[in-house]
Amino acid sequence: MIQDFNKYTPFDYNQIKNNELVHRWMRPLSANLIEGQTLKEAIHLLDMHGIEGLPVVSAQQKVIGVLTTPELLRSLTGCHSLNTKVEEVMKPSINSVSPHDSIDTAWKIQGGILPVIDEKEKLVGLLTKTDILHSYSFYLKHLQENPYAVETLDAVLESAYEGIVIVDTNGIIKEFNAAYCRFLGKKREEAIGKHVTEIIENTRVHIVSETGTDERGYVQRIQGQDMIVHRIPIRKEEKIVGAIGMLIFEGVSELYNILGRMQELSRKVTESHLPNPEQIENNNHFDQIIGESPAIQTVKEIARKAAKTPSTVLITGESGTGKELFAKAIHYSSPFSEGPFVSINCAAIPEQLLEAELFGYEEGAFTGARKGGKPGKFEQAHKGTLFLDEIGDMPLLMQAKILRVLQDREVERVGGMKSQHVDVRIIAATNKRLEELVKKGEFREDLYYRLNIIRLSIPPLIERKEDIQILLIHHLKNFCEKFGIIKKSFSFEAMRYLQEYQWPGNIRELVNTVEMLVSLVENQEITEEDLPAHFRKKDTSSFITEKNSDTNRLLKKVREDILSSEKDTILRTLADVNGNKAAAARILGIQRSTLYIKLKKYGL
Incomplete structure (x- = not known):
């Protein structure tokens, strides 16, 4: 089918293909996995960001692999535990794209998650099959004016691994690829022209074509199997002209079994696997x-x-x-x-x-x-x-x-x-x-x-450093939503500095810091240059916890000596004036009310 596609070279399509580049459709990097993190941390990040996979980077910020949801499922249903390191089960990264590559080039590369690497070999984003599908939906309005639209669209649909259906605003099926035909056991000609609800059970793609609201990562039961699906509206000149439905992967029952063992994540699966209302209220x-x-x-x-x-x-x-x-x-x-x-x-x-x-x-x-x-x-x-x-x-x-x-x-x-x-x-x-x-x-x-x-006994943040990244991402997302501003993310270096910081003020200091950064940083990415100076300093006594700082312990000793000396001075002065507090305050050069405060402080 790709050979048939390549022989058609209409002027309109080539112009579109060469001008539409990866950087227009990629996802800006909001999170990644770092070598040494566990599968449990990977599940949390994948769930938080609603994405099918994440790149794994080394300490030198080089992409060394990709961990996708299917690979995660296979590893956890096999012999690996939640504490397994991500590098042990990831797929070594052999494919990547440049922000300046065309979507057509990315489309031909195998792999559901493609890291986007710039000329400095820096990871700048991700490109998924869903993103490529978004670009194809944009192309549809051009394909309608193209005399070779049928052949071109056919090549695009049949090249996709997942099942794909395209409907118009009335929910009538316009395209139905071979993968969906095989899964449902129907012929393409039996589906084309029918209302989508007559062919696919429990579908909502016709509703998406009416509302124009994306539905990504939804669970849909088809022929007795739970499937993960995306439903994406198609727009032409700011008007909804249809919708695309796409199967992401099968075997979601494996996902249920894994998340069912994790109380914090099981509530996010499907209604049949949610705890009862009393459990929800209590948890x-x-x-x-x-x-x-x-x-x-x-x-x-x-x-x-x-x-x-x-x-x-x-x-x-x-x-x-x-x-x-x-x-x-x-x-x-x-x-x-x-x-x-x-x-x-x-x-x-x-x-x-x-x-x-x-x-x-x-x-x-x-x-x-x-x-x-x-x-x-x-x-x-x-x-x-x-x-x-x-x-x-x-x-x-x-x-x-x-x-x-x-x-x-x-x-x-x-x-x-x-x-x-x-x-x-x-x-x-x-x-x-x-x-x-x-x-x-x-x-x-x-x-x-x-x-x-x-x-x-609540542990300080320095004793639960593995939670720092999770807390930063959580509160960053919350403040962006609360303030109604574009979603922001931390750069690799900024996150590294924040994770190495001692956080003497614990969660309260972390939340206040994130709010400050969201309010003041204008760019979408928060870099290390945006952090206050003390986050980039090391071995600075002002920002190291007292238990880890010899300098702070010395200062504490000096402070205690000064307070002890003050207490002795007050006692001697009171003895000299036979306990007359007003006279003692005058001799000490302080207000009488201040003297009362100090007397209470020292238990005198």
Whole structure:
């Protein structure tokens, strides 16, 4: 058939063929696999980007192979595990194209995924069979004016490996290739001129020809088999003139078996393989906690188990690791989910106001009290969850009152005369080491044991580096959609710098960084030059975590010595003036209110 195609050389077609180049139809590079990554990471990236395959690059950014969905399926249904390295199962890359090659040249090269390499041997994009099909749909309007359109279109359709059907705006089949004929056991002449629903079961290609909306990667059941299909509208002069339906690959049941073993991905297959509504409700909040590393998966599994019980949960971890996100996921997956989720930051409210915030107050309890009084956080959280954030900063007096509530499950408003029963699930969180505070007498031991029933220790981002790329891509996509701007991607070098960065601010710093880059970078690709200077620096003490930095440990020691000296100076001054705080403040050269703050700070 290709020989027949080559003998026709009409002027119009050759002009189109020579002018339509790969760079017009390729997909800009939004992700790739790096040598050493696992099949599990590959599945996540393929699912995230909705593509049939990805190139694999070496540490020197050279393309060394391509991993496609069919190859991934064959490897996982064989003897390979999810932890297998991608280079062990990838197809060595022997075919590639240049951005300046013609679509006609790319069309004749074997392979479903073609890496696009520029003159500097840099990977700049991907070209799939679907992209080539897009270019062919563009050609259709030219083919209609071509006296050799039938022969040309026939050659294009028959050269494709997948089954292809073309319909007009009324859903009438205009072309039906041999692959589809073989699959359905029908002759071409039996299909041409019939409505597509009479020939292909469960099809929606006629609907796409009406709506003009792409449907890519959909599951369609044909003759008892689940198939992955693309349905693409055909446009001529901004008007829909039909649609193309294309089978991508068969044997999707193998895909179901693999994804069925992965809870995080199984919900994305077909309705028949989705968990029941109760499971969806209980799990979708944990799905918002992004990460595939063993460290975060272990914590999520403990949190899921904790959610099924009414037990108190203590969440520990550095600032920015997502403690409140875990607290909300536990609440909405628990028996208390129909009640409210009430949060209070124990460090953000002055000590004299904290009691009223937690327990509420009666009318006239103090000057300025609201008429009718006000319920506290415990009352507001009745039949729900109360999240006590930064519990390590709670004053000792308030700790005693919290302990009483946890024991008796009753609260009494400030200025009130009667107690009120509350049914509340408590989740507490802190970025401090409570065990050390207990030893220092700064946190009640009995309250610590009352809170520390189920312990969740959220790992810092530096301890789950394999999640950094996943988080960056996820939040980059989210911010682009939120801001309504063109989809952006990270260059290889930019991603490398971001992955090597220590992230002392954890997830919060990562999210803020991505938002900044999306807002300020005008180009579609975010390169290493777009990153703030500290991301490109190495061995800079300002951006290395304290536990890994001798310099920071020295600075911490100096800071502690200075604070100790200040404490001694205050004690000596108070002794000299017989405890007169106003006189001591004058001698120290500070405001009296500042002195009170320091006295509280040092427990004096």
